[in-house]
Amino acid sequence: MAPVAMKSPFAKLLLAALGSAESILAESTRDVEEQTQRLSGLFTSLTEKSSEQTERLSELFAQITTVDHDGQSFDLVTLPRILQESLQEVTERILVLSKQGVGLIYSLDEILEEIEEVASCIGEIEAINRQTRLLSLNAQIEAGRAGAAGVGFQVVSMEMQSLSRRIDALSEKMRGSVGKVTASIRDVIGSIRSEYQELSEIGAMDLSSQIDAKEQLEVLLNALVARNSEIQKELGNSTDASRIMAEEIHDVVMAMQFQDRMKQRTEAVIGAFDQIVSFMGELDDLAMDQDACEALTTAILGSITLSDVRREFQRSLSGSEAEESEDSDDMSNIELF
Amino acid sequence: MDYKIEQGGDALKVYISGVLTFDDHERFKSVVKAISASASATAEIDLTETKMIDSAGIGMLLLANDRAKKAGKEVRLTGASGHVLKVIQLSKVDEIIPVAS
Numbered sequence: 001m002a003p004v005a006m007k008s009p010f011a012k013l014l015l016a017a018l019g020s021a022e023s024i025l026a027e028s029t030r031d032v033e034e035q036t037q038r039l040s041g042l043f044t045s046l047t048e049k050s051s052e053q054t055e056r057l058s059e060l061f062a063q064i065t066t067v068d069h070d071g072q073s074f075d076l077v078t079l080p081r082i083l084q085e086s087l088q089e090v091t092e093r094i095l096v097l098s099k100q101g102v103g104l105i106y107s108l109d110e111i112l113e114e115i116e117e118v119a120s121c122i123g124e125i126e127a128i129n130r131q132t133r134l135l136s137l138n139a140q141i142e143a144g145r146a147g148a149a150g151v152g153f154q155v156v157s158m159e160m161q162s163l164s165r166r167i168d169a170l171s172e173k174m175r176g177s178v179g180k181v182t183a184s185i186r187d188v189i190g191s192i193r194s195e196y197q198e199l200s201e202i203g204a205m206d207l208s209s210q211i212d213a214k215e216q217l218e219v220l221l222n223a224l225v226a227r228n229s230e231i232q233k234e235l236g237n238s239t240d241a242s243r244i245m246a247e248e249i250h251d252v253v254m255a256m257q258f259q260d261r262m263k264q265r266t267e268a269v270i271g272a273f274d275q276i277v278s279f280m281g282e283l284d285d286l287a288m289d290q291d292a293c294e295a296l297t298t299a300i301l302g303s304i305t306l307s308d309v310r311r312e313f314q315r316s317l318s319g320s321e322a323e324e325s326e327d328s329d330d331m332s333n334i335e336l337f
Numbered sequence: 338m339d340y341k342i343e344q345g346g347d348a349l350k351v352y353i354s355g356v357l358t359f360d361d362h363e364r365f366k367s368v369v370k371a372i373s374a375s376a377s378a379t380a381e382i383d384l385t386e387t388k389m390i391d392s393a394g395i396g397m398l399l400l401a402n403d404r405a406k407k408a409g410k411e412v413r414l415t416g417a418s419g420h421v422l423k424v425i426q427l428s429k430v431d432e433i434i435p436v437a438s
Contacts, residue, residue, distance in 0.1 A: 088427075088429070091392075091427060091428055092428070092429070094392045095392055095395050095396055095399065095428050095430075097392075097396075098359075098392040098393045098395060098396025098397075099395075099396035099397075099399045099400050099403075100396075101393070101396065102359075102362050102365075102393060102396050102397050102400055103396075103400050103403075105362060106362075106366055106369070106400070109363075109366070193359075207391065207392055207395075207424045207427060207428070208420070210427055211420075211423045211424065211427055214427055
């Protein structure tokens with residue numbers, strides 16, 4: 001600001017007031033600029049943090065829905081399905097064993113029936129053999145009665161008796177074998193029965209527990225799927241909210257850049273004040289020089305580039321409206337932001 | 338287990354009542370034999386009155402089905418409900434033997 005020469009008290013007062021107003025305006029402009037920049041920075045950081053938060057939520061969700069085991073990652077939703085498949089496999093194996101066990105018993109029963117048939121045949125053979133032995137004994141007696149003529153017949157009957165003894169020994173052996181086979185088969189059937197008894201004791205036979213487990217797994221699976229879809233929905237909502245917030249904050253930051261327009265206006269006012277102060281400093285007193293005042297008006301209006309500020313000054317200084325064609329300069333200044 | 342066998346129309350009808358467990362395997366053998374020896378091409382095992390069935394019971398049904406197939410016949414299950422139907426579904430027997438409601 002130009003130094004003030006000797007002036008009337010009013011001129012001094014006016015100059016001092018203009019000087020104070022100029023410096024307060026300049027300081028306010030700086031404050032507003034600083035605070036606006038700080039607010040912009042805070043809003044930008046808020047947007048970034050909100051995005052980070054949503055990202056973290058997504059990561060957390062991904063972590064809580066999976067479990068790691070043996071270097072493999074399992075989705076919690078698939079776990080009940082894996083358990084159901086295992087349960088199904090175990091149940092199928094129990095059924096195969098059950099079917100084979102019953103089938104085996106039926107087959108062994110059939111073999112036992114056949115063996116009983118064989119035993120009854122042996123009984124028949126023994127009865128026939130007893131009859132044969134009796135016949136050979138009778139033949140021997142009859143051959144003795146016949147004397148020399150029956151000698152040959154006696155030899156034959158002796159051979160028959162010997163054969164009958166061999167048949168007896170053979171049927172005795174067969175009866176022993178049949179007894180052993182029958183005992184073995186009965187043992188096998190007995191052990192299958194006791195195996196079933198054991199299975200029954202550990203609850204594998206009654207499939208109620210498997211039915212309960214299957215139903216509970218289904219409930220668990222449905223609950224997990226529903227919870228996951230609920231969380232996904234909430235995450236989607238949260239992401240949408242973050243995006244909308246970021247857009248709104250961006251709009252706020254953009255709106256705050258119009259602070260620059262206020263700065264420019266203030267600077268224009270300060271410039272005008274500066275010229276008035278210089279003008280008054282160069283004059284001895286508040287001369288009523290019309291030409292000098294008009295030149296100052298032109299100089300002031302010429303130094304203002306913002307059209308709305310210039311219009312206001314022109315209205316008060318020369319009593320006329322500014323030309324609209326000069327508006328483009330300040331619009332381009334704003335559009336820079 | 339108690340059973341009743343009837344010749345109904347073009348199918349042999351077997352009605353099983355009570356519980357069908359391993360203890361019934363000897364009695365069930367008559368059912369298996371009756372199905373295999375039947376003149377009908379189809380045997381219908383009615384489980385309406387069957388209250389409970391264990392894995393051996395299911396095994397016996399599968400065995401009856403196997404032996405019937407070997408004899409060129411078909412087995413169908415009918416009337417299963419409650420626990421019996423759940424066991425049939427759990428064991429996926431319905432994928433092997435046709436089940437009619």
